[in-house]
Amino acid sequence: MVIKLIALPLIAFVIGIFFLGLFRKITARIHRRYGPPLTQPVIDIIKLFYQKSVSHGRLFDFGIIVSLAGSLAVILFLPFAGICPLESSGGLLVIAYLLLFAPLGIALSGGEAANPNISIGISRKLILSLGYEVPLILILLAVMTHYKTISIAQIVSMQQKTGWAVFSAPLFLSGISYILILPAMLGVRPFDIASAPQEISSGVKVEYGGKFLALATIEHAFHLFIGISLFVNLFLGGGNVFVFFLKMIFVFIAGVFVHSVFPRFRTEQAVKYLWGWPALIALLGLVLAVTVK
Amino acid sequence: MAKKEEILNVLKSFRDKGYDHLEMVSCVDRIKENKFEIVYILSSYGENETVILKTAISRENPQIPSAIPVFENAEPYERELHELFGIDFEGHPRLTPLLLERKYKIPPFRKDFDTRKYVKEVFDEIPFIEDKK
């Protein structure tokens, strides 16, 4: 039990950082340029830890710690290829609520720094998350009602028996709509409104110096890991470690392709899109899940 | 060469004739005749023509009524001329500095302003900061 408690965050950290490196490498290659080495995020983080930083007060530090702790806690609750130490206490609902820690933590620390760029970034981030929550909740509800349980481990084990959820009748639509909102969940290019370097000078991260920026990148890495592993768990069954990792990479690459091609949305465009097709498909999926017992 | 006093009604007459767009107000420093030549460039969109109006004022105390009553958009041009040539526009609401950071005894665009001497006095005086080995 305790080994799992330590192993899971480490795996998540490694995979997250690897995803970040892969992310920049693939976008570079799509831009037809050579691109940084895969280990560039590690170098950046080490450099940031050696950089002196600036703090705007205790809440400024407390906020970033809370947000990262929230993401780390979610990882503890999220089963990764069968390893799930704390699965027994609360299941999907707890995860949905633990996910709130990350944006709120950053919002608190950003608010303390009294910079309008940050406030605009926070308000955009919250509106965006409201946008993609509508279809996400419909999807989660469809899965929960279909499998009649709220604990992910049981969902995964049921999928072992009855085949991947993506291909089962009602959840096919939910799977599609999950993919449609994946860029928004991961904060990837068409939806990176909250941390847009050009308009609001990297939004929430304006005042983040050395170690704060390091923690923020780690939190982004964890967020990538959570978004994708949730999808794999709920829809793709998720076998042993290697198969699980393979599925994650496949889903991740789909997200990156979307990132490097699309220009950035305006906030209301993003919300209009998110409440349009993905929400409709998710609703259909839910109706199907309820009717088809 | 319109007289300094009736510059306003001349401008008004041109404007009524159709030249309703004041493109620029600029100034030529005639140091030899000890005069400033104020140049108004007017253009009309209708007939697609431009007209140039010149007037001369003395260099010692350069004063001219501001063109704002006739053309409101003359305000930044006149502020720039005030800052760079030291021309005083009567009736101008705010003749505050527009472009330059520092204060200059002789307005820099005047011919008698010697930049090299100025640079030697101001910038070269500032000592280097040697890092003693």
Add this chain to the structure above:
Amino acid sequence: MTLKILLLTAFGGAFVTYFLGKVSSKLRNYFAVFVSLTLFVAVACLYGKSAENFSYFKFFGNTLVLRVNSLSWFFAAAVSAFGALSVIFSLDYMKGKENLDFYYMMMLLVNAAMLGIVFAADLVSFFVFWEIMSWSTFLLISYSGKNALPAGIKYIVMSLIGSMAMFFGILSIYVNFHTLIISEIARGIVSASSGYKIFILVLFGVTFGIKSAVMPLHTWLPDAYTESPTPFSAVLSGMLTRMGVYGFLLFFYVVAGASFFFDIDAGISKFNYILCWLGAITIVIPTFIAMLQNDAKKLLAWHGIGQGGYMILGIAFGTSLGLAGGILHTLNYSICIVLLFMSVGAVEYRCGGVRDLNSLGGLIKKMPVAFAGALLGISGLIGLPLTNSFVSKWLIYKTLILKSHPFLAFAALIGTWGTILSVYKFLHNNFLGELPEKYENIRKSPVSMQIPIIILSSAILLFGILPGIPLKVINTIITSFGFNSLNVNLWGIASETGTLNTINIFTAILIAGSVIWMLFRVGKKSFPVTQDDNYAAGAYVPAGKYNYTADFYAPLFKIVKPYLMDFADKFFGWLCRVFTGFSEGVRKIYAGDVGYYVLYILFFAALLFFVQSGGKSW
């Protein structure tokens, strides 16, 4: 007997404070605090004892009785606790204002009336205390003068309609069953015809719907909360609106009995379905309207309505889990909302009565305790895992999903996200961002305001981490209603379809937090910097103009605004206009001269004549 003495002290205390006030204001203040504290202690030590009806009064021949059981103890403890805290809070808050004797008397009177409601065992005393509560609330709401008066009128008219409906219902029960004691009625009502049951349910549903602001009947709530003095709006939102929930519980489970509530014949499908859907609507729309508000108290008021929806959803759902969730949420929500109103009160007290969210900012630097309270309050409202309402929301969601009602769960979850956005706007515009100069030199909030805030914040965390404490009491309530009890342990609920274990969550977050904190210490020590040393693209930070608070969610409102009109309010406004127009018309009858009057008499005689000749009865 103790209940009778308890109520006597409560009501007596109220009047004594008024006359003490004539003597000296300090004496009155301390006496008020003393009375409310003794009430709380008395109620607390009543725990567990469920003394049955003992009569305290004769009224028109039928005896009026009081009783204590787990349900009444649960609400009584909450009422007396919030009453005591708000009286302590108002010691400082109301210092400068006039006729304070009246204010303190009314505060204690409202608390006493609520205690009366909770302990009443028969319908007439229930109604008597209910009426005393509503007219004393009316006087308190319209206490602060000019624009509070229309709010007061709006409140009293709607609560009068409610209480008239209840009055009619109570007497029709009395006439049909010849008894007023609730326990006897429960036995009698099962045999009544289902048509009559529907009639009773609708009547009491309207009354308690108005009181707990279910969607179509909620229009009085925003003005009442904003206009009443803050300590009272804390009590008003904390417990008074929950009397509606108590009423629902009492009438739908105790009086009507659990079984009856569900097996009404298929004609009306299920009465509780309508209530569930009303609850769901009440969750979603007000939380989004709350985002539009610029006044801190109005924002909290709209949340009052929103969160009320959760309770109705939990209660109307009727499984033991849902019921437990609903009741627990009543307690949790009231703790959070009272805490938030107190922090708004502290800010308002220090900043000279300013509540406009657009002009405040950066107060965390000056009032850290109020900020901490507000932070815990809003995390309570949202339901973050460590806070108490996470447990209650988890319970409600679990029942909704397992009973395959996903659309209700969807509405509830969207409500949570709506709360997050509007509640963060409240926190950000009030405490974060740039501190304007005019608030440079305000001092910390006074001690008498900090005590309640600290107590309530610790209550939120305590119930969040160890939900067993309230759940044990609620379990006894549920079993008293005849549901099967949940196996509750100190840190959550163990059940086969997914357990809740708050200790695990707490330890997980603790470990994660400490790991990250150590990681944070690894980096170089950060260099503290003041507010104006901020990135402003190379320029110096313009003081006072460097704050983004005005219409905080502009892009979202472009999409959502047209759907957020408050239709119920418009409908009631139109109704009033029609009525006043009609009464103008009716008034014309009397403005004629004598000739008409005599004609009226002849007309009346002729009419009577016609009726008599028609009727050959005698």
Add this chain to the structure above:
Amino acid sequence: MDRNKISKWLKEPDKMSGKYSLWALYFCTGCGIIEVPPVLTSRWDAERFGVIPVATPRQANLFLITGYVSVKTLRAIIRSYEQMPEPKYVVGFGSCPINGGMYWDSYNTIKHLDKYIPVDGWIAGCPPRPEAIFVAVTHLWTLIDKGMAKGYVKYREKYELYRRNQEKVLGTLEWPPLFPIKDDGK
């Protein structure tokens, strides 16, 4: 390019990470800035060397002063430089920051940039070609390796000299001094 020598990483990780992830502050000062976008995009990919543009000085540790520095821009440059976190390097790009370049006699430009903020590296040329930036970056690597790129330390020790020069040119500065000035009498 000793990026993947693990042994060096273990010996002095701060120097190595400082070298191989130079985040340049995207701050357009003069005419040279039109050279920076081609450096960042696909033809001369700067990201290979770990150089990416960042929006705020708080996140940056490389400050490219591209082109002539007018008196007004100097105020913004000083403000941004002081807001950058500690291990920070400044590279003067083009001849103008070195000695005023072709505006040597202009009343409005700053002649020698290093009188006001410490500069670690210079790139000649007016404006220099993108490859010159890479030369500068590699040169900066060697400086960091040898520990000679200590501009920020010099700024910290001789702060009152710098401050006096800045005030001599710009008149009064609105923001308080970054480091406490011990003897501001002189």
Add this chain to the structure above:
Amino acid sequence: MVVSPVLLIAVPLLLAFIAPLCGKAAKYIPPAGALFNLILSVILIPTVLKSPMIVSIGGFPPPFCINLFVGPLGIFFAALISLAGFLISIYALSYIRERAVGKYHTLYLLLLTGATGVVLTGDIFNLFVFYEILCISSYALTAHNAHWHRHGTEAAVKYLIQGSVGSAFILLAIGMLYGFFGTLNMADLAKHIARAHSSVLFIPLTFFIAGFGVEAAIFPLNAWLPDAHSVSPAPISAIFSGIAIEIGVYAIMRVVFTLFGAPLSVMSVLLIVGLLTLLVGEICAFRQNNIKRMSAYSSIGQIGLIVFAFGLATKSGITAGLFQITSHALSKILLFLTIGYMIYSIRMKNYPDKYVTEIEINSLNGLGKKMPLTSLGFAIAAFSLIGFPPFIGFSSKLLIVKAALLKGGIYAVLMGIALIATVIEGAYFLKVVQGIYFRKGEVEGIKENNVFILVPFFILAALIIFAGIYPGILTKILNSSSGELLNRIGYIGRLPG
């Protein structure tokens, strides 16, 4: 010593004519007379409860003798009238100062005698005589304030015309009955009517109801009430809505129940009319701007409720009606007296001598601080009229709703509508209470200094709260009086000789 009820009528009549003689001391006579009546009626209550007393006056043989029938109903009304009269006369001691003081006191005593007479008499013509005394004295009293109120005389004349039309109807009806049966004694008449089955008898019934209805202010006939109340001085409007209207209702009920034996069609008509009066009264009161007119309309409303209760024609309905009469009398008198004192002090401050049409409600704003006791009285009266619990209004409303529900069916639905009216009443009364306490108004310099005026407030408020908490004491006497009203045969049985 034998204490015969005749004194109840004789003494105030005697005093009424002594009053003008004693000049200055005239204002102390009405309280004395009312007090005497009060004590006498309270003494008589126990004896009457055992068995109603029959007293014949003037020694004529039965068919022509004028006899007083003093049952529990009569004595209850007498006690109520004398209590109200006593309190109002104390109030009037210091309130009536301007001209025509002497005449005011005589008319006041005449009004009291008329009221007690109507209640106690057993002879139909005698009832008409006392009724006329009551009406005429009230016409005169309405015009008392004519000197400063512009519409003073006009309202009195309006009241006079309507009243006289009404009394004409009553006289016609009595003439008819006398023509048919040749007797004037009520019990005798009841016996004959019970036996006579001719259908023509409903004509006198209609005339009776129309006649008495004018005084009882039922819906179409009450046009005089709002003007009369807003014009007459406070004590007089208190007497009107406190006693005069109730006497009208008593007369209708006495005629309908005892003489004509409560036929179903008449009862349902009364029910509908009661409900209409209630609704119209409340709705008109909602938009009023003059405080006195508003409370006049609210009296119409309350009377509608009383008639509705009587219309139920069951024992509990009648007890509820009687209880409502007491609660309305007490709270309405307190309301009018407090309003009168407030308006008096405002009139004295703002425009002491000019003609004035009416006092706006918002001129009462902010009086809460300056006249705390009076505004408290006003608030208690308003709350009891609306029916909030600790006051008497609540228990009376409880009884009425219970009676209506006991009858069940259509009556419950009508009761529901009646409850809506109370909501409207709550709305406008509470708006005024709010204005007095919580609104700012220019009220400097107003003090309440007069003890004489505050004493009746205190007694009335105490009665309202006491009866609200312990309604038990009233129900005993009310039950027996409603019983008497219902058993017509018992009434006939007591025919003397």
